[in-house]
Amino acid sequence: MTAEPTTTPSASAAPADPGGEASRQHTLRERNLRLVARAVYDAAAAAGTRPDTVPPSRADVAAATGLTRATVSTLVDRLVAARLVAELPPAPAQRAGRPAVPLVPASRTVVGLGLEVNVDYLGVRVLDLAGEVVAEHVERGAFHDADPARTLGRLGALAADAVADVEAAGMRVAGARLALPGLVDARTGELEVAPNLGWSSLDPVPLLGLRDLPVRVANEAKLAALAELAGDVPDSFLHVSGDVGIGAAIVVDRALFLAERGWNGEVGHVVVDPAGPRCTCGARGCLEQYAGKEAVLRAAGLPADAPLADLLARLDDEDGGGTARAAVERAARALGSALADFVNLTGVSTIVLGGVYTELLPWLAPDVHAGLTERVLAAPFAAPDVRAARGGKFAALTGGAREVLRDVVADPAPWG
Amino acid sequence: MTAEPTTTPSASAAPADPGGEASRQHTLRERNLRLVARAVYDAAAAAGTRPDTVPPSRADVAAATGLTRATVSTLVDRLVAARLVAELPPAPAQRAGRPAVPLVPASRTVVGLGLEVNVDYLGVRVLDLAGEVVAEHVERGAFHDADPARTLGRLGALAADAVADVEAAGMRVAGARLALPGLVDARTGELEVAPNLGWSSLDPVPLLGLRDLPVRVANEAKLAALAELAGDVPDSFLHVSGDVGIGAAIVVDRALFLAERGWNGEVGHVVVDPAGPRCTCGARGCLEQYAGKEAVLRAAGLPADAPLADLLARLDDEDGGGTARAAVERAARALGSALADFVNLTGVSTIVLGGVYTELLPWLAPDVHAGLTERVLAAPFAAPDVRAARGGKFAALTGGAREVLRDVVADPAPWG
The missing domain is CATH 3.30.420.40 (ATPase, nucleotide binding domain)
Incomplete structure (x- = not known):
């Protein structure tokens, strides 16, 4: 045999190292970049529920991650240059030294798309890293027993319009999640069956015709739940x-x-x-x-x-x-x-x-x-x-876009 | 505020870095040590269900982890010296060069204890890293409405005897899990209520009187389930x-x-x-x-x-x-x-x-x-x-001991 240890998940151990690059320095730098990005984004999420908090400074991020001030400063500069993190005007200094610069998720830079086919509408919603809706289009219709190619083609056209609009405004589109009201295999993204659409055994992504956009598929109720996480x-x-x-x-x-x-x-x-x-x-x-x-x-x-x-x-x-x-x-x-x-x-x-x-x-x-x-x-x-629930109307669109952006923050290196 | 980003779990991101030592070299070495230990132990677990497999060599571990042969060799040497991994006699070489040395979990070196109070028995089982029972004592009784201090004191005495025996045979005891038939808080280890024992609101560990042994508490059905993982x-x-x-x-x-x-x-x-x-x-x-x-x-x-x-x-x-x-x-x-x-x-x-x-x-x-x-x-x-189920009699004892040993393999550095 050849041992296959990393394919057998183990409960408490560290996550597997799929690329096998555990000992290489650039992987360590990327991991630290992830830690820093997460520190800024988690603080923003916490601030969403506690309005009296203020965004973290580089020093706060250093304290939260255990990294040195110098390392954090370099990595924050990289995230700012990549337009994933923005700097607010400095707050007045509480002690001697330079005033702290508050760090927040960037607005209108990198965006994620939520897409959905449901029984009575098609929807596209574009969210930025700050959680704001920067574009949206919902088209009412009757999609019970609708032709999959035609329906998904129409949704793809709406999505392409939205992409063109936000790209014209200088934003970069990280990807999309397609919400469907049916049994979607979480491992493969294939749709087994969507009874209310009359669809079954379908690979929906190619039918969208969005060639340059990475799209993943999920069940709409699952994505709708994630919209609650904003609150x-x-x-x-x-x-x-x-x-x-x-x-x-x-x-x-x-x-x-x-x-x-x-x-x-x-x-x-x-x-x-x-x-x-x-x-x-x-x-x-x-x-x-x-x-x-x-x-x-x-x-x-x-x-x-x-x-x-x-x-x-x-x-x-x-x-x-x-x-x-x-x-x-x-x-x-x-x-x-x-x-x-x-x-x-x-x-x-x-x-x-x-x-x-x-x-x-x-x-x-x-x-x-x-x-x-x-x-x-x-x-x-x-x-x-x-x-x-507080996820609002068409919550699966919000949850889908959030999932796309979560992946960006979890691995920010490719955006730098 | 001070940002508290690492206390908010995030779904897909890398695990938090509690010690804040992400960038330090010794942490990286320990992480690689964990990867190597897991490679050997996962292969052994897989071999348990596929009898035709053979244990991995250093080269197999290198291939599975992506670490260099030299790094793996150093780390395996450290695990062998710590008696967490054992070397079998070399298999005949399939190509030119030195024959490969098969690596397996060590026998009768580091052991874990499973302890249990149930309605009609007290039990102690000692497992080694190879999964073998090296000591066991089950005492029948009637423990409905039994006095907690007396019952846990008796179990503690049985456990102390088992510890003395295995230590006399040169083994090191990593710790114990205590299985109880009741509602145990997975975060604190406190017992809320065990109806069939008539116990409630209890911190059972001090009553065992095992001062030098780290003991954690869990529900017996939960630990029994883990015994299945051996199969x-x-x-x-x-x-x-x-x-x-x-x-x-x-x-x-x-x-x-x-x-x-x-x-x-x-x-x-x-x-x-x-x-x-x-x-x-x-x-x-x-x-x-x-x-x-x-x-x-x-x-x-x-x-x-x-x-x-x-x-x-x-x-x-x-x-x-x-x-x-x-x-x-x-x-x-x-x-x-x-x-x-x-x-x-x-x-x-x-x-x-x-x-x-x-x-x-x-x-x-x-x-x-x-x-x-x-x-x-x-x-x-x-x-x-x-x-x-195939976990056998008193499966919670096996599951508890396995949990202790899983923690050893997940973080082998302190044993070296």
């Missing part, structure tokens, strides 16, 4: 998005949990009652049949395709809203049971509710909390926390 | 141990999944039927009420404390075993439903069944498989795999 969330949470189906993503230590092929978070098909109604998946009593959007609307006496506003209006109707409130309570009890299973199985105790659940949260909360309190074994020691 | 398992799996309660541990990429405080794998309290029998946890219809050992024995018409052999005898009784077989089928259907929830939620598709389930597997398998096939959404693309 004040714990490092680990379950993001559940309620619609006709119920999508979810598990974030652990600020990264997507993607064991094996990343096919997880199927909260909608957790067993609520083995004697319950037949689900579209073929099994009985799945959560979707109680808490999916259509199931709730029907139980509330509304058409399955009624807008959410109609349901909200009925819930507010003190006299006539009894049926609607009963429907939402039934959904909430089922949701509490399924989410308790999730917390018991994974130990992740924060639940972020998105999609239609965000607006329904005031009505859902009491029964969801009751179910979690009754069923989560560790609840006396770590009470589960249920909160509304 | 031929995929990198990610769920290990379920059936007894009166149903414990479980999630292994992802060969390490325990420990989000937040590590309180996960409570498969026994997944909802099987909301109208089902009341569980000891207070909720209704938990898996434990269908597939826990006592529930199965009772449904089979046996006393709740009957030995498993009695149930197995009835299952084999072609004429009179109908009630027993119906009880096990009911358990298997419930288990299939709960495990399907697990696979749908986590994407981990291999289930290893331990405890009483190992021997019951032939009777459980058809209905467990049917439940998984019916309910797991990704089953057509990645069929779930159910298999018997």
Whole structure:
């Protein structure tokens, strides 16, 4: 044999060294560059949730990384020259010496693209390193059973327009993530099946026709969850998005949990009652049949395709809203049971509710909390926390663009 | 502020550099030492499942790590001198030059201790780096509501005896893991509650009285799962141990999944039927009420404390075993439903069944498989795999000792 030690992951050891360059100096310099970039970007992320903080100086970065002031200064200069980090006007010096220069993520220099095909829209969103949207285009449509080549071709054209615009403004495009509402293999990026689009066994990237842009594919619920990281969330949470189906993503230590092929978070098909109604998946009593959007609307006496506003209006109707409130309570009890299973199985105790659940949260909360309190074994020691999603509209576009930029910060050397 | 960037974990970036010594040469040497140690140990682990492989030579390690032959040779010499790696007699040379010296984990040099208090035994097991048991002592008893100080004191005395024995034989003890059947905080090692021992809010380590030995505490089901890694398992799996309660541990990429405080794998309290029998946890219809050992024995018409052999005898009784077989089928259907929830939620598709389930597997398998096939959404693309545990008796002792030794290999420098 030839030993294959580095292909067998080991739990606590240092990460493998794929290039086999562990002992070479330039790798060490690149690693330090990554440490410095991360110090600036992590501080910016923390400042996003604590407005009283100020950006770090070179001295702060040296203290945080353990690198010497001279090394940090050289590496920061390199990141500034590469336009990945920007310098703000110096703050007044607190001690003798030169005033400290605050370091922040650069604006409108390197950008990432979020792309999405969903059942009723195509979307493109361009984010810069500072987290600002610098371009966006969302086109409404009906893409159930739409032709993949035509649909992805149209999205590719929208993306190419956006790229041309931002490049004309002097920005560099790092890459794109394509969000699809289906089973995407996290290892290969292939789409196995997207039932609501009627697509299956597809390699979607070539159909975009974006030859010069590196594009990777991911499940839309997974990318939508990452949009929450821009706000004040714990490092680990379950993001559940309620619609006709119920999508979810598990974030652990600020990264997507993607064991094996990343096919997880199927909260909608957790067993609520083995004697319950037949689900579209073929099994009985799945959560979707109680808490999916259509199931709730029907139980509330509304058409399955009624807008959410109609349901909200009925819930507010003190006299006539009894049926609607009963429907939402039934959904909430089922949701509490399924989410308790999730917390018991994974130990992740924060639940972020998105999609239609965000607006329904005031009505859902009491029964969801009751179910979690009754069923989560560790609840006396770590009470589960249920909160509304804050990722905003088309969150998968934001999450996708963030993923692209995260890779830039994680390995800034090629941008220098 | 002072920036705190390294305290905010980032997903894809390199690991933080806690000592802040990224740029110092001795850290680089230690990192290379880790790479070399891991190459030898990973190859040994792979060889455990592929008997036709031979141990790597220095040249193989150089190829696997990307380090130079000279660097590898120096580092291997250091590991041999530290008695962490041993050299086998040279294999005949396949080409011109000196014959290659096969490198293997050292036997009977550095050892790790697994300790355990469980409901009906205290245990100590000592493993060497080659994975062999070099000492073991299991003492039967009844520890429900036992005094913690007395019980842990007794276990500590057994451990001290084992340490004295192996040290007298020239071995060095790296540390110990204490397995307890309860909720252990993965961050602090404190025991919140162990219902079957009647213990709560306890710091167990001082009560062992092992002053010079570093001891860490973990849940016994978690450590038992790690014993599977000695055999031929995929990198990610769920290990379920059936007894009166149903414990479980999630292994992802060969390490325990420990989000937040590590309180996960409570498969026994997944909802099987909301109208089902009341569980000891207070909720209704938990898996434990269908597939826990006592529930199965009772449904089979046996006393709740009957030995498993009695149930197995009835299952084999072609004429009179109908009630027993119906009880096990009911358990298997419930288990299939709960495990399907697990696979749908986590994407981990291999289930290893331990405890009483190992021997019951032939009777459980058809209905467990049917439940998984019916309910797991990704089953057509990645069929779930159910298999018997192979960690053997008192697997938590093996898993605990392995954890200690894993830390030695992950950071071998202090042993040199």
